[in-house]
Amino acid sequence: xxxxxxxxxxxxxxxxxxxxxxxxxxxxxxxxxxxxxxxxxxxxxxxxxxxxxxxxxxxxxxxxxxxxxxxxxxxxxxxxxxxxxxxxxxxxxxxxxxxxxxxxxxxxxxxxxxxxxxxxxxxxxxxxxxxxxxxxxxxxxxxxxxxxxxxxxxxxxxxxxxxxxxxxxxxxxxxxxxxxxxxxxxxxxxxxxxxxxxxxxxxxxxxxxxxxxxxxxxxxxxxxxxxxxxxxxxxxxxxxxxxxxxxxxxxxxxxxxxxxxxxxxxxxxxxxxxxxxxxxxxxxxxxxxxxxxxxxxxxxxxxxxxxxxxxxxxxxxxxxxxxxxxxxxxxxxxxxxxxxxxxxxxxxxxxxxxxxxxxxxxxxxxxxxxxxxxxxxxxxxxxxxxxxxxxxxxxxxxxxxxxxxxxxxxxxxxxxxxxxxxxxxxxxxxxxxxxxxxxxxxx
Numbered sequence: 453x454x455x456x457x458x459x460x461x462x463x464x465x466x467x468x469x470x471x472x473x474x475x476x477x478x479x480x481x482x483x484x485x486x487x488x489x490x491x492x493x494x495x496x497x498x499x500x501x502x503x504x505x506x507x508x509x510x511x512x513x514x515x516x517x518x519x520x521x522x523x524x525x526x527x528x529x530x531x532x533x534x535x536x537x538x539x540x541x542x543x544x545x546x547x548x549x550x551x552x553x554x555x556x557x558x559x560x561x562x563x564x565x566x567x568x569x570x571x572x573x574x575x576x577x578x579x580x581x582x583x584x585x586x587x588x589x590x591x592x593x594x595x596x597x598x599x600x601x602x603x604x605x606x607x608x609x610x611x612x613x614x615x616x617x618x619x620x621x622x623x624x625x626x627x628x629x630x631x632x633x634x635x636x637x638x639x640x641x642x643x644x645x646x647x648x649x650x651x652x653x654x655x656x657x658x659x660x661x662x663x664x665x666x667x668x669x670x671x672x673x674x675x676x677x678x679x680x681x682x683x684x685x686x687x688x689x690x691x692x693x694x695x696x697x698x699x700x701x702x703x704x705x706x707x708x709x710x711x712x713x714x715x716x717x718x719x720x721x722x723x724x725x726x727x728x729x730x731x732x733x734x735x736x737x738x739x740x741x742x743x744x745x746x747x748x749x750x751x752x753x754x755x756x757x758x759x760x761x762x763x764x765x766x767x768x769x770x771x772x773x774x775x776x777x778x779x780x781x782x783x784x785x786x787x788x789x790x791x792x793x794x795x796x797x798x799x800x801x802x803x804x805x806x807x808x809x810x811x812x813x814x815x816x817x818x819x820x821x822x823x824x825x826x827x828x829x830x831x832x833x834x835x836x837x838x839x840x841x842x843x844x845x846x847x848x849x850x851x852x853x854x855x856x857x858x859x860x861x862x863x864x865x866x867x868x869x870x871x872x873x874x875x876x877x878x879x880x881x882x883x884x885x886x887x888x889x890x891x892x893x894x895x
Contacts, residue, residue, distance in 0.1 A: 477502035482659040492656040527580035529603035534611040536561040563732030584620035677824030680801040704772035713751040727753040770798040773807040777814035
């Protein structure tokens with residue numbers, strides 16, 4: 453099947469051809485006909501499957517055919533995304549498809565001043581792409597009016613819930629007209645999603661490509677069991693094998709990612725970092741340099757787990773395993789995009805065995821082991837002594853269950869003393885992490 457068989461206008465077909473896009477992906481093939489018919493759509497598909505075009509093309513087609521001029525402050529279509537990076541990616545993709553038409557787009561996210569965004573809305577836009585937090589800020593300032601919005605899209609809705617945007621979404625839902633078309637797209641289906649679907653969708657058609665939580669089949673996954681103190685040496689060793697190819701390295705914390713970026717820079721890599729402590733301008737410049745190839749290695753927190761669509765990314769490293777199991781799939785989905793191949797390599801230290809178990813449970817699959825042996829999980833002292841009756845032993849402490857410390861080929865670490873210390877319960881960098889409740893992050 454090709455796009456011209458889905459009923460899209462010749463203008464959009466030509467725009468796709470100019471981008472070299474001729475064959476729709478499975479989620480596009482399933483979702484676009486229902487959306488063209490005016491139905492509400494709930495789409496479940498993994499990251500990198502082409503969801504932006506799945507909801508964007510039928511929406512653009514309807515707006516172009518209608519031809520109604522946008523009124524000040526009143527977008528005809530609203531697209532909500534959880535992060536600034538994803539919102540920008542959606543905006544830029546749709547702007548490319550709409551090039552040459554009369555449709556005007558606006559991007560509303562945090563990290564920049566209010567005044568330019570308020571002025572932009574006052575001139576009237578057809579399509580508003582926004583993060584929920586900043587949209588609520590502009591609603592409070594009466595800079596946006598949603599009373600005449602005809603189309604609503606919730607992209608990566610599961611992450612919006614995970615980031616704590618549920619209250620913002622409920623408020624936005626109450627300001628939208630009941631007569632509208634709504635499309636919700638997500639890679640996973642947590643229980644709270646049913647509430648969101650019930651509040652936003654009316655008699656939706658459900659389309660699903662892969663079971664929720666599964667990764668793209670073309671991603672080759674590998675797992676290294678490695679002591680925390682040996683992770684950086686192993687990363688450099690693996691990066692050396694493909695210095696000319698683009699790679700993303702995911703860390704867990706802002707400070708840890710910044711430190712790792714400096715270490716890689718000292719090792720001779722062209723590297724940039726993006727995380728919550730970076731300004732929006734710094735984040736945009738880093739991604740632009742990465743896209744252009746001036747930067748070969750991008751170190752990032754989960755702020756980049758969704759929203760970076762660069763076909764040339766060949767390698768993704770999970771330097772630290774994510775706290776949220778579903779984020780593993782989103783992280784590795786930065787590679788093998790648009791049908792390309794890619795590799796995803798995960799490091800697992802003794803205090804990350806719990807995260808690994810949760811990730812494999814969510815994917816319903818084991819990650820193939822490239823080196824090392826699983827760490828033996830042991831209860832901590834408090835759990836063994838019964839200091840917290842009824843509590844479960846913390847997973848995350850462990851010792852090597854087999855030979856080798858996660859080096860390629862099962863070779864011992866170059867830092868045996870540190871590696872052995874990290875492998876002992878309660879020692880040094882292997883100190884168990886006590887997860888706490890996740891707080892909402894500003895978009």
